Amino acid sequence: MATDLRGFRYALESLRKRRQWQLDAALAQLAALRRRMADSEAARDALDRNAAEQSARAASTWTARADPIARTRSLAYLMQLQQQRAGIERQIVQLRDALAQAQAAVARRQQGLEMLQRHHKEELAMYRLGKDRKTGAEADQDWSARSAHAAGERA
Secondary structure: OOOOOOOOOOOOHHHHHHHHHHHHHHHHHHHHHHHHHHHHHHHHHHHHHHHHHHHHHHHHHHHHOOOHHHHHHHHHHHHHHHHHHHHHHHHHHHHHHHHHHHHHHHHHHHHHHHHHHHHHHHHHHHHHHHHHHHHHHHHHHHHHHHHHHHHHHHO
């Protein structure tokens, strides 16, 4: 027999909802940081490929003809690519730190929400128990009244 839960009111429901929203926001922030990390890593990989191609092109150009001006330009461009890569690496390190902090925040928020959800289940179980006891007492009273009424009619 299912217990009627229409009268159940959880006093901490607004806090539980707020914590759920905070967890959702923390998860969204974590997802955004992961996307930024993936984008940064992809940019670094593309830069590495470009640098490798430019380096190979500069080496083949130098062996074909020894042009010091072209070599200087090639080396300057390769150095610029290295500086860009270093910037992206710094960004990736910062993103890793931010990701670690975001993951810790998600874990804290999840713990807080799980604690409230356990409390909610306990309160619901207590409500059911009380409701079932009340229903049982009413049934006993009804049975006692009917028994007494039936005994009075037989007498």
